[in-house]
Amino acid sequence: MDDAIKRVRRFNRAVTAAVGALDESFLGRGRPLGSARVINAIGHGRTDVAVLREYLGVETSLMSRLLRGLEDDGLVETVVSTQDARRRVVHLTKAGAAEFRAYERLSNTQAKAMLAGHAKPEELLAAMDLVASVLGRDRVTIEEADPRGDAARYCLDAYYEELSHRFEHGFDVSRSRDPVAAQMVRPRGVFLVARSDDLPVGCVGLKGGGQGVAEIKRLWVAPSARGIGLSKRLMADAERIARELSIKTLRLDTNRALPEAKQLYLKTGWKEIDRFNDDPYADSFFEKRL
Structure with missing residues (x-):
């Protein structure tokens, strides 16, 4: 069991380092991973703030801080829903949409590099799929x-x-x-x-x-x-x-x-x-x- 735990923790460290989860400037765009994930989720259509918070798995207070920071940077706008005044929706500004596209290009490049660095990319993908399914069950x-x-x-x-x-x-x-x-x-x-x-x-x-x-x-x-x-x-x-x-x-x-x-x-x-x-x-x- 001790060996199994060590292997899991090694895996956690490897993934954290590989994706730059602790970098203050994720993918070199000047903001941490948390803010980048918010931009990514909004860019992929998750504009209802409650849905966005649930998808990202963050608390209300943290969600508010992340959105406020992106608003201060001129990347998002948060408004009251026209369909339900109790709900808020968030949209990317023109600058935010440009950041979303930049993150998409850089993330795709990073993914291609990971696959290119392995002799058997299909086996690597299968292992990634397995882990993603378990962690995201x-x-x-x-x-x-x-x-x-x-x-x-x-x-x-x-x-x-x-x-x-x-x-x-x-x-x-x-x-x-x-x-x-x-x-x-x-x-x-x-x-x-x-x-x-x-x-x-x-x-x-x-x-x-x-x-x-x-x-x-x-x-x-x-x-x-x-x-x-x-x-x-x-x-x-x-x-x-x-x-x-x-x-x-x-x-x-x-x-x-x-x-x-x-x-x-x-x-x-x-x-x-x-x-x-x-x-x-x-x-x-x-x-x-x-």
Whole structure:
């Protein structure tokens, strides 16, 4: 255990030094990391002060000091929301937008240099993804998404690629009972995407079939985000929405090459049933009454 703790602390020191977290002038722009992160978050659309504070994980008093400093520098403007007088919104000024673009260029250059300095950049990225998912587990969000949109497509393409490697004879989506998008949007169903700091890391579809019955389809979690309970969260949200849509019975199927999926279903109240479809890739079938 002592060795493990030393390795964690070494990692913390390495990351702190590599990203310049303690520098008074982060990336040479004349202000510390905290202020730079505020500019970055606003530049990426988080303009509601309460949302901004939650995203950055800072206390109200610190948020106020950071915004006041940026206001004094002429980089941001804070005003009362036109939609809710109890809330404040913050925007970048012209000078602030220029700083945001400068930070983006410098951060991209720094990232490229990190990857270029390693003989196996894909392995380095995989390790980074794993650490980011673990450290950011409390900030992973699950939102309804267009099953035809970019985020859904990203998840589904990764899901199909993984199945093609794990299934004994590969996977061809054209042979499976791939649900059409219209079956996974309200009021028939829904498609959910999990995001870690805007990066899609998981998905699940609720395919409505009418008469109070629906299927769970395309449950997938990125390898880097496994082990933090995300599959259970996705399934729980899908079940919650099924109840909202007055769905009484859920069904799903899975393949023997995905034993962890079968274990999840058995542990969360699903009952194994007889085959209910002709999907050539399915060999286990489950049902759950809501």
